[in-house]
Amino acid sequence: MNLNENTIKKISFIIGLVIVLGFSYMVGSSAYHIALTTSGGGYNNSYISDEIYYVDSARRILVNVFGYKGQLYPYSGETQSNYYNFEHPPLAKYIIALSMVILGDKPINWRIPSVILASLIPLILYLGLSIGNDIKWIFLGILASLIASSDKILIVMGSVALLDIYAAFFLTIAIVFAFRKNLLLSAVFVGLASASKETGLFGVLALIILSFSLYGKKFLAIKKIAEIILIVIVVILIFYIPLFYHFGVLNIIQQTIGGYKWDLQSRPPGPPTSTPSGWLFNVNPFVLSYSPLLEADTTPIIEVPAMVSAISIFISCILYKRNYCYRAGVVFYISIFLGFWIVYLAGNHTLYSFYSVILTPAAAITLVEAIDMIMGGLIGKNENNVSSV
Structure with missing residues (x-):
């Protein structure tokens, strides 16, 4: 039986999709099991780590901003009654609040959005790298999906109602669109990541x-950058509209500026901290829970090769200006890592390992980009970027 190239590609894509759905299921089921069986130890044995801030704030936003009158879970008692977590953007908290409305306000339901988003990341990577590209990128897409689903931090952060998995999810889509040379759509998702947690703003540099x-x-580059920045700002502001309306524009602006200043300051001694470079080697992972022990472990076997690859490719591009220099994964990985170091050098020396989950999708794409280059892939071929909006 003779199969033409198109048929082989379609069959390969479907087989790859089935495999990747298995990866996504593994991430989702693992994260769900942790979410179901882990408690916070304190906080009425319900809130895991910083969930007390985000869940309490999400509930207050739901009730006081959106007027929800349904049944609510007992308040944690750990935050002030007028606390809304203004030091972080609101989108992730809106989604947590929506889960309370749809599923009910109880611990496992706060974490269901995190479980879903984490499980979708491997699938998004596969679809983004493979659709419209040659068969090589189908196999590289499977590999990127495998790498991401093997990163311990993705499963851990997919099991808790913290903001970082939301930023990681939207940054995954942003990197995929950037990979496909659609920078304006990428900017939309960088905006969504930034509206979830301010670390998403590192994507602007990328x-x-x-x-x-x-x-x-050229002028076109300057024009595109201006459009990107405008899109990111508009997307972020859209999600602040309910807060502007309820609390006043000036009040929210002052609170947000105060939050960004707070981001650049060290926290009081307590949880294990580490530098961004320490995350590469899983130094001092953040402890989310002691019952059972749940640590925000990174995966050195992924992060170290990703960093070596990213630096090598980035420096090579700067020095030699080769025609394979447009590498979205590499640029996002370097930009995010550099962004965290800027925060550290600006004065916040209490960074936590769970922040590093936003590096996971960039690391996965960086590694397959490095493999593509070893295989001789050039950006000029119609392999991995379909449009340039």
């Missing part, structure tokens, strides 16, 4: 670098 890489030092 899009600026990619704009210069794609268009050179």
